[in-house]
Amino acid sequence: MSNNEVVIGLEVHVQVTSLRTKLFCGCSSDYRDKPPNTNVCPVCLGLPGVLPVLNKKAIEKAIAVALALNSKISEEIVFVRKHYFYPDLPKNYQISQYDRYGLVPVAVGGSVTIDVGGLSKTVRIRRINIEEDTGRIVYPEKTVLGSKYALVDYNRAGIALLEIVTEPDFRSPREARIFLEKLASILEHLDVADTSLEGAMRADANVSVGGKARVEIKNIGSPRDLEKALSYEITRQLNIVKSGGVIERETRHWIKERGITVPSRAKELEGEYRYFPDPDLPPVPVTAELIEKVASSLPELPDSRAKRISREYGVGDYMASVLVLHKRLCDHFEHAARACGNPKLVSSILINEFLRWLDEADIPLSVGILRLSTDRICKLVQYFEKGVVSIKLLKEYVRLAVLEDRDPEDLVKQGITTIGEEEELERLVDEVFKENPKAVSDALRDPKAINFLVGQVMKKTKGRADPKIVNEIIKRRLAEYGS
Amino acid sequence: MDWSKLVKHVSDLALVDLQKGEVEPLIRDLEKIVRMINAVNELKISDDVEPLYTTFFGDVNLRDDVEVGEPTNIKDVCAVKERIEGGYIRSPRTL
Amino acid sequence: MFPPQCSHISSLGIAALREKVKEDPDFLFRYIEEVYKVIERHEHQLRAYITVRSKEDVLRDAEALLKAGNIGPLGGALIAVKDNISTSGIRTTCASRMLESYIPPYDATVVTKLKNAGGIVLGKTNMDEFAMGSTTENSAFYPTLNPWDLSRVPGGSSGGSAAAVAACEATVALGSDTGGSIRLPAAYTGTVGLKPTYGLVSRYGLVAYASSLDQIGPIGRYVEDVAIMLEVISGHDPRDSTSLKVAVKDYGSYVVDGPIKMYRIAVIEEMVEEGVDRDVMAVFNKTLEKLESYGLTVEFKKMPIIRYSLPVYYIIAMAEASSNLARYDGLRYGLTHEVEGKLWTEVYKRVRSMGFGNEVKRRILLGTYVLSEGLYEGYYLKAAKVRRILYEEFAKLFKEFDLALSPTSPILPPRLGEVIDDPLKLYSLDVNTVPINLAGLPALSVPGGYAHGLPVGVQVFGPHLSEGWLLNVARLIEVMRE
Numbered sequence A: 001m002s003n004n005e006v007v008i009g010l011e012v013h014v015q016v017t018s019l020r021t022k023l024f025c026g027c028s029s030d031y032r033d034k035p036p037n038t039n040v041c042p043v044c045l046g047l048p049g050v051l052p053v054l055n056k057k058a059i060e061k062a063i064a065v066a067l068a069l070n071s072k073i074s075e076e077i078v079f080v081r082k083h084y085f086y087p088d089l090p091k092n093y094q095i096s097q098y099d100r101y102g103l104v105p106v107a108v109g110g111s112v113t114i115d116v117g118g119l120s121k122t123v124r125i126r127r128i129n130i131e132e133d134t135g136r137i138v139y140p141e142k143t144v145l146g147s148k149y150a151l152v153d154y155n156r157a158g159i160a161l162l163e164i165v166t167e168p169d170f171r172s173p174r175e176a177r178i179f180l181e182k183l184a185s186i187l188e189h190l191d192v193a194d195t196s197l198e199g200a201m202r203a204d205a206n207v208s209v210g211g212k213a214r215v216e217i218k219n220i221g222s223p224r225d226l227e228k229a230l231s232y233e234i235t236r237q238l239n240i241v242k243s244g245g246v247i248e249r250e251t252r253h254w255i256k257e258r259g260i261t262v263p264s265r266a267k268e269l270e271g272e273y274r275y276f277p278d279p280d281l282p283p284v285p286v287t288a289e290l291i292e293k294v295a296s297s298l299p300e301l302p303d304s305r306a307k308r309i310s311r312e313y314g315v316g317d318y319m320a321s322v323l324v325l326h327k328r329l330c331d332h333f334e335h336a337a338r339a340c341g342n343p344k345l346v347s348s349i350l351i352n353e354f355l356r357w358l359d360e361a362d363i364p365l366s367v368g369i370l371r372l373s374t375d376r377i378c379k380l381v382q383y384f385e386k387g388v389v390s391i392k393l394l395k396e397y398v399r400l401a402v403l404e405d406r407d408p409e410d411l412v413k414q415g416i417t418t419i420g421e422e423e424e425l426e427r428l429v430d431e432v433f434k435e436n437p438k439a440v441s442d443a444l445r446d447p448k449a450i451n452f453l454v455g456q457v458m459k460k461t462k463g464r465a466d467p468k469i470v471n472e473i474i475k476r477r478l479a480e481y482g483s
Numbered sequence B: 001m002d003w004s005k006l007v008k009h010v011s012d013l014a015l016v017d018l019q020k021g022e023v024e025p026l027i028r029d030l031e032k033i034v035r036m037i038n039a040v041n042e043l044k045i046s047d048d049v050e051p052l053y054t055t056f057f058g059d060v061n062l063r064d065d066v067e068v069g070e071p072t073n074i075k076d077v078c079a080v081k082e083r084i085e086g087g088y089i090r091s092p093r094t095l
Numbered sequence C: 001m002f003p004p005q006c007s008h009i010s011s012l013g014i015a016a017l018r019e020k021v022k023e024d025p026d027f028l029f030r031y032i033e034e035v036y037k038v039i040e041r042h043e044h045q046l047r048a049y050i051t052v053r054s055k056e057d058v059l060r061d062a063e064a065l066l067k068a069g070n071i072g073p074l075g076g077a078l079i080a081v082k083d084n085i086s087t088s089g090i091r092t093t094c095a096s097r098m099l100e101s102y103i104p105p106y107d108a109t110v111v112t113k114l115k116n117a118g119g120i121v122l123g124k125t126n127m128d129e130f131a132m133g134s135t136t137e138n139s140a141f142y143p144t145l146n147p148w149d150l151s152r153v154p155g156g157s158s159g160g161s162a163a164a165v166a167a168c169e170a171t172v173a174l175g176s177d178t179g180g181s182i183r184l185p186a187a188y189t190g191t192v193g194l195k196p197t198y199g200l201v202s203r204y205g206l207v208a209y210a211s212s213l214d215q216i217g218p219i220g221r222y223v224e225d226v227a228i229m230l231e232v233i234s235g236h237d238p239r240d241s242t243s244l245k246v247a248v249k250d251y252g253s254y255v256v257d258g259p260i261k262m263y264r265i266a267v268i269e270e271m272v273e274e275g276v277d278r279d280v281m282a283v284f285n286k287t288l289e290k291l292e293s294y295g296l297t298v299e300f301k302k303m304p305i306i307r308y309s310l311p312v313y314y315i316i317a318m319a320e321a322s323s324n325l326a327r328y329d330g331l332r333y334g335l336t337h338e339v340e341g342k343l344w345t346e347v348y349k350r351v352r353s354m355g356f357g358n359e360v361k362r363r364i365l366l367g368t369y370v371l372s373e374g375l376y377e378g379y380y381l382k383a384a385k386v387r388r389i390l391y392e393e394f395a396k397l398f399k400e401f402d403l404a405l406s407p408t409s410p411i412l413p414p415r416l417g418e419v420i421d422d423p424l425k426l427y428s429l430d431v432n433t434v435p436i437n438l439a440g441l442p443a444l445s446v447p448g449g450y451a452h453g454l455p456v457g458v459q460v461f462g463p464h465l466s467e468g469w470l471l472n473v474a475r476l477i478e479v480m481r482e
Helices: A056-068 A173-189 A223-242 A288-296 A302-313 A317-323 A327-340 A343-360 A365-371 A374-386 A391-404 A408-413 A422-435 A437-445 A447-460 A467-482 B003-014 B020-042 C014-023 C027-046 C055-067 C109-116 C159-166 C183-189 C223-233 C278-293 C304-327 C344-355 C358-371 C377-400 C423-428 C434-439 C467-481
Strands: A006-015 A080-083 A093-096 A111-116 A119-132 A136-138 A150-153 A160-166 A201-209 A215-220 A251-255 A260-263 B088-091 C049-052 C078-082 C120-125 C172-177 C192-195 C215-220 C264-268 C297-301 C403-407 C443-451 C454-461
Touching: A006 A173, A006 A223, A056 A119, A056 A160, A056 A173, A056 A288, A080 C304, A093 A119, A093 C304, A111 A173, A119 A173, A173 A201, A173 A223, A173 A302, A173 A327, A201 A223, A215 A223, A223 A251, A223 A260, A302 A317, A302 A327, A302 A343, A317 A327, A317 A343, A327 A343, A327 A365, A327 A374, A343 A365, A343 A374, A343 A391, A365 A391, A374 A391, A374 A408, A391 A408, A422 A437, A422 A447, A422 A467, A437 A447, A437 A467, A447 A467, B003 B020, B003 C358, B020 C304, B020 C358, B020 C377, B020 C423, C014 C027, C014 C223, C027 C049, C027 C055, C027 C078, C049 C159, C055 C120, C078 C159, C109 C120, C109 C223, C120 C159, C159 C172, C159 C183, C159 C215, C172 C192, C172 C223, C183 C192, C183 C443, C183 C454, C192 C223, C192 C467, C215 C223, C223 C467, C264 C278, C264 C377, C278 C297, C278 C403, C278 C443, C278 C454, C278 C467, C304 C358, C304 C377, C304 C423, C304 C434, C358 C377, C377 C434, C403 C467, C443 C467, C454 C467
Parallel strands: A215 A251, C078 C120, C078 C172, C264 C297, C264 C403
Antiparallel strands: A006 A160, A006 A201, A080 A093, A111 A119, A119 A160, A136 A150, A150 B088, A201 A215, A251 A260, C049 C120, C172 C215, C192 C215, C192 C443, C403 C454, C443 C454
16 A cells, blocks of 8 residues: 555435435425424424334335445345434434344445546445434534534434445545445436435545544535545645654544534544344335335436437537436436437537536526526527527526526527627727737737737627637738738 | 443443442442343353344334324423423533 | 222222113213222322322213213223323323423323223323332332232332222223233232233333333223223234234133133243242142133143243343433433533433432443443343244244243232342342243233232233133133132
């Protein structure tokens, strides 16, 4: 092992958002935005005398994930109690699964193949568990240390979680991020979880550098955060080693707002969970019939979908792989490509422009899709193909649609179209030449200096000129001058 | 067998404290009881005996994924009204 | 034969009460008055109850019952409910300071069934704290006395339920049984108590002590009452994952004065060997003789593994108890404590140390111990394996025999304070009842006779779902006693 080899393993917790109710009681799974402690019942509050009853559908969802990840499904679903005291845990034990003493998780083994810069990498899955989520703790003074006490909301307690644990197969933060993105996509395509919902996917990462002590980082909420947190932590560890220090084996907390990890003092005595099989939940057999039923109705998974899209729409493997990362984006693409034609253009619009604006302005995908609807995309395709807008203006249209919900048709009506007519452009070029004699002589000597002149024309037309044509006209004029 | 250490460890795990006067009598009782339960160690049991964790042998009840019942009003549960703040339940700090 | 607290009217059984009420609905009010008179006269001594509902409330319930024309199979019977069974709107304390002020927002399934069958909840009865104990001396509030001899214990942990029924302070009662907690007090108070097959009666609403062992069951003055109650409370409950999906039997039809079958009865030798009181053995042997006179066969069988029942039971029960009682931290209900400025571990410790009594603390600590790192295999896992062997031994036994009998307790009801200071002495009261819970089998205790003016209980048990036969044999013993 080289001195700086990075080894990373992940523990991902995903809420099974596709279920309508919690894992062991009939409370709604739609707990977000509800006033605190209004989505609870005696069972998920852990009142004296209550008992858990398993959600049938949860089993099917777990099986679907196991099939998609090629894991070996256990013959029985066995639940254990995992004991620790914490205000967000109503029974002071969590109903979960274990993998020792003959007790088994839902599934073991399996793998996910990811594409890292053109190279294929297999990430091995260690196990898949079903377990219940906890409540949420908030602090009245907004900061932990400023508050004399805490506040607990149990609306989330009892929500179904899937825990997916990988082997420590990642060698860089980027690989970990790519895996998490792919996993999110698989779960979305399976209709198991919508990981874009707040708190729906949480990752813990175990990272060690150069074979030294392993540090666990908790509280990571997105693939992007994962890459950031891991990069930060690796740098932190390298710095410690460089200055002659020792890396302690510990648990740290990722603080997103500050971009750092800090030591976690919570949950001391964590090691002693005193697992034993939950006597209130006898083992549930997983029959071959049930597995077959789930297998036969598995939806199209990202890898197959990417291959099909690349083939069917001719957009190329890379574009296809980006499209399948978000199921709804991909659904939108297919819908628009079929309705509007020109799939290459549609995919380019969505991936190169649409996603960029969503990102920069932090707009949710669902909102973006409403604003850049299929109807609007079709209009864009038409306008482009007819030359009403240049590629540059097309991009502008997309921006206006996503950021300001503007319809392309209205923009055209306002006259924000490409000026492509040669006459008009020649006149403008002549104007610019007159106004910038020095630039003209520069351009005569150095062809690259043309860009300044092009820019001036674009400025005059407020970007509407077709830059390609402007470029040609300027070159011609210069050629005329030259001779 | 260091009983005091054991009792301290277990009472930290279970978050159950003992008053000063309770520890000695407890240790005496624990010694007796542990000796009694250690009787199971006398038995030689082959590895292929499956442990019995439940005497329920029917079809395990499962639930359909449909909402059932009315949500509980937290005020009906938490007798001490002062503990509820804006619908939340007050708890001690965790850090 | 009844203890001195009973009067003619207050000693009525369910069927008799129901018939009288059908004839004359007003009789129900007279009955209620009579039972409250008994309570007024004797409860301050017996202390069988933790909460008695007001007479006005109960009379109102009776009126509503009669108006709805639904007296059901229970006919207005007054039910004493053990205080670890949830009753909506009525304090449910488990005889613990931890839940002294806890009022559940829901009814246990059995309570709902009772009410729908024409029963009226009279009050919540005293018990050993969180059902941990065999004499009701572990109640955090006060001990209950044995109506037959006020210097003695009524047994536990359902001592209050058994005493209330024995002293005619209720028509019938509900108790819970984890290692003998219905059968032992039934034996000590001369009443009939039945622990059903695991899964026959819903546990939803029963405050858990040891989940793989707990069952709710009826206690009555008559075998017939127990049969009627069993029919009312048994049956599938979708809110309990361990609830059997079996049809409810007409248990009343098994309560006939002759044997329905020529039962082959086993007596396990280890359950009647040294350690069993001579007077208890005398009653037990007489019972066996009388059963043989019906033409039933009795045979003695060895089952050496049964000697390990007590350690196996305590390992499993204490482990599960430590887990079930983890939730009591004072945040959401029950005993509370100031939370400001403190860490959660500190607050929880104070609440749990103040709220739990000594026996409960003992079992939580030991349960935590046996489940802890490195000890799981040596204790819990091992105990579970021995449990499997025991279970299979019983299965083998009941292929050869229909039922089995034993003395319910090896001794007569002890005096107050006699066994409570020595945990092993206390635990040994359950030596004959505990193996039954480990195997999930049904069992009942029925009075077989008396010694020195004290009742002696006979335990009848059998294979899964054999409650009908148990009730039949119990009826034979009841008839013989009369």
